[in-house]
Amino acid sequence: MEIVKITWERGCEGVEKKDLIQKLNWFYFLEKNQVELYTAQSQQVEDLYIKKALQRVAAVEQGHVENIARKIRKLGGTPSAIGEKIAPLTGSTAGYITGQAGLIALLEANIKLEEKAMKDYKDFLLRVGKDEELFNILWDHLIDEDLHTAWFANKLAELKAQNAQLKR
Numbered sequence: 001m002e003i004v005k006i007t008w009e010r011g012c013e014g015v016e017k018k019d020l021i022q023k024l025n026w027f028y029f030l031e032k033n034q035v036e037l038y039t040a041q042s043q044q045v046e047d048l049y050i051k052k053a054l055q056r057v058a059a060v061e062q063g064h065v066e067n068i069a070r071k072i073r074k075l076g077g078t079p080s081a082i083g084e085k086i087a088p089l090t091g092s093t094a095g096y097i098t099g100q101a102g103l104i105a106l107l108e109a110n111i112k113l114e115e116k117a118m119k120d121y122k123d124f125l126l127r128v129g130k131d132e133e134l135f136n137i138l139w140d141h142l143i144d145e146d147l148h149t150a151w152f153a154n155k156l157a158e159l160k161a162q163n164a165q166l167k168r
Contacts, residue, residue: 023124024068027141030117031064031095032087037113040095041106050103050155057148064141067115071134100126104163107156114149118142 018102019087042054069079098106128134 012084017075017130021072021075024072024075024077025080025083027120027124028068028072029083030092030120031068031089031141031153032083033091034058034117035065036063036088036114037095038110040092041099041110045103045106048079048101053151053155057151060144062146067137067141071137082168086135098121103154103159107152107159108151111156114145114152117145118149121145 001017038054038058038061042051042058045051045054072079094109098109101109121138125135125142128138
């Protein structure tokens, strides 16, 4: 088995290439799922600003898909068939369901999904250390997920405040 040497300032850790590709395929699945989720949601919301924001978030997530696929191929792997075939189905289905649940439920679900992505990126970042290219890709994705979470949380707070005003 070929070992890809990945070091971190606090130590040195060998990660098997197949394990690295497998973990990247998890992110590939997650990101493909998010593209379809946000695309489906954007097709259901009437608020133009939220619709455009969801379309923009989907475009950013598509960039993540392409970055991860490129890295998987560079390591000699192939993006998984599950990511290619199943993630779009799960994403679009979840997008349809959350889109039907209303804006508040939609934003709450998106925040939870983005928080899960951030946790996974943080955990993986600690393992890749000196693979500078992968390290930078993961950091960029983590920051994007954090920005998405902040936007969703801000919009959620705004909608809740508007709803509270209407109930008065």
